[in-house]
Amino acid sequence: MVKTQQLKVKVYLEDAFTPVNGVKITLIPLHVKDSTTPENEQQEQISKNGEVIFTLPINANQFRFEVFDERFYRKAKNDVARITNSYNNTNNTISLNLLSKPSLYFNGKELYINNGNQVIDYFRAYSGNALSIKEKESLKEQYGYENFVSYKEKENAISYFCLDKGWQKEKDKGAIPEGIYYIDINKSTDNKQSGIRTYNNAWYSLSRTKEGEKQWGKYNIPIYTDKDCTNTTESSTKRQGFYIHGGESYGDNGGIDLAKEINGFIASIQRFAIKP
Numbered sequence: 001m002v003k004t005q006q007l008k009v010k011v012y013l014e015d016a017f018t019p020v021n022g023v024k025i026t027l028i029p030l031h032v033k034d035s036t037t038p039e040n041e042q043q044e045q046i047s048k049n050g051e052v053i054f055t056l057p058i059n060a061n062q063f064r065f066e067v068f069d070e071r072f073y074r075k076a077k078n079d080v081a082r083i084t085n086s087y088n089n090t091n092n093t094i095s096l097n098l099l100s101k102p103s104l105y106f107n108g109k110e111l112y113i114n115n116g117n118q119v120i121d122y123f124r125a126y127s128g129n130a131l132s133i134k135e136k137e138s139l140k141e142q143y144g145y146e147n148f149v150s151y152k153e154k155e156n157a158i159s160y161f162c163l164d165k166g167w168q169k170e171k172d173k174g175a176i177p178e179g180i181y182y183i184d185i186n187k188s189t190d191n192k193q194s195g196i197r198t199y200n201n202a203w204y205s206l207s208r209t210k211e212g213e214k215q216w217g218k219y220n221i222p223i224y225t226d227k228d229c230t231n232t233t234e235s236s237t238k239r240q241g242f243y244i245h246g247g248e249s250y251g252d253n254g255g256i257d258l259a260k261e262i263n264g265f266i267a268s269i270q271r272f273a274i275k276p
Contacts, residue, residue: 004055004056004058005055005056005058005087005088005089005092006053006054006055006056006092007027007053007054007055007056007087007092007093007094008051008052008053008092008093008094009025009051009052009053009054009065009093009094009095009096010050010051010093010094010095010096011023011025011047011050011051011052011096011098012050012095012096012097012098013097013098013100013116014077014097014098014099014100015097016095016097019047019049019050019051020047020050020098021047021048021049021050022046022047022048022069023046023047023067023068023069023071023072023098024044024045024046024047024067024068024069025044025045025046025047025052025065025066025067025068025096026042026043026044026065026066026067026068027042027043027044027045027054027057027063027064027065028042028063028064028065028066029041029042029057029059029060029062029063030060030061030062030063030064030081031060031061031062032059032060032061033059033060033061034059043055043057044068056084056087056092057084058084060084061083061084061085062081062082062083062084063081063082063084064079064080064081064082065079065096067096067098069098070101070227070228071100071101071227072098072099072100072101073098073099073101073186075099076096076097076098076099077097077098077099078095078096078097079096082094099272100115100116101182101227101272102114102115102120102182102185102269102272103115103180103181103182103227104180104181104182104183104223104244105179105180105181106125106127106176106178106179106181106256107178108126108127108149108161108163108175108178109124109125109126109149109151109161110122110123110124110125111123111124111125111244111256111258111265113265113268113269115272120268120271121264121265121268123258123261123264123265124151124258124259124261125256125257125258125261126149126151126159126161126175126250126251126256126257126259127161127175127176127252127254127255127256127257128161128162128167128168128173128174128175128176128251128252128253128254129161129173129174129251129252129253130151130159130160130161130249130250130251131148131159131160131161131162132159132160133158133160135160136148136160136162139162139164139167143164143166143167145162145164145166145167146164147162147163147164148160148161148162148163149161149163151250153249159249159250159251161175161250161251162174162175163175163178165177165236168236168237169237169238169239171239171254172253172254173253173254174237174254175254176223176234176239176242176254176255176256177234177236177237181223181224181225181242181256182223182224182225182226182227182229183221183222183223183224183229183244183269184222184224184229185269185270185272185273186273217245217246217247217258217259217262218246218262218263219244219245219246219262219266220243220244220245221243221244221245222242222243223242223243223244223255223256239254242254242255242256243255243256244256244258244262244265245257245258245262246258246259246260246261246262246263247259247260247262248260
């Protein structure tokens with residue numbers, strides 16, 4: 001009978017210092033020698049006191065790990081396929097540094113990139129139709145709206161954006177509600193029917209025409225309301241299909257418009273992309 005050997009995995013945040021509890025880690029055997037033996041089955045454990053204990057998969061030439069927790073990406077920062085024979089009784093400890101999923105917070109005039117409780121970066125951003133002073137006063141008089149933010153262009157022209165909940169429900173007019181949102185920076189999509197094409201693996205381009213690039217900028221990124229990046233419907237307005245994008249000036253149909261700050265946002269958020 002083959003003697004089993006323990007494999008200790010220490011689970012940390014990306015800083016390689018802070019232990020993480022309550023995370024499900026799966027050990028996946030690779031290049032299995034004999035698929036009929038129990039040692040080749042995947043193993044699942046929940047981290048406790050910052051670590052999990054597995055049985056070394058001696059019937060597999062290699063193994064790797066996956067993380068199953070909505071707070072983190074499935075692939076740890078330092079995870080690679082590991083050679084089973086490299087581990088023994090004197091070398092049986094591995095460290096995994098988990099990558100937190102970034103979140104975005106929009107307050108009606110700024111878009112923040114957050115990682116956990118830490119603000120990584122922020123950018124000027126607006127949502128909804130850009131209104132003239134006349135249009136703003138008309139909404140105030142007709143509907144009693146009072147919640148507006150403004151942006152002054154270099155030419156001293158002022159645009160207004162209405163954040164009242166009633167206006168936010170207006171499709172292709174109102175702003176996306178203030179709140180926390182997510183983007184899937186590791187997802188690649190090719191949607192030829194909509195004119196959206198894959199750009200740089202995770203980003204989307206609408207630059208088929210000069211006019212399209214002027215209005216929307218080079219990047220067009222789907223916005224999700226859940227960490228798993230599966231739901232695009234905003235609960236309070238029941239609207240969906242929001243995007244983060246850029247362009248020559250602020251003002252859109254309800255997504256989050258970063259105008260000329262889009263390139264800075266892309267550069268900042270790309271640090272969270274998982275390297276292949």
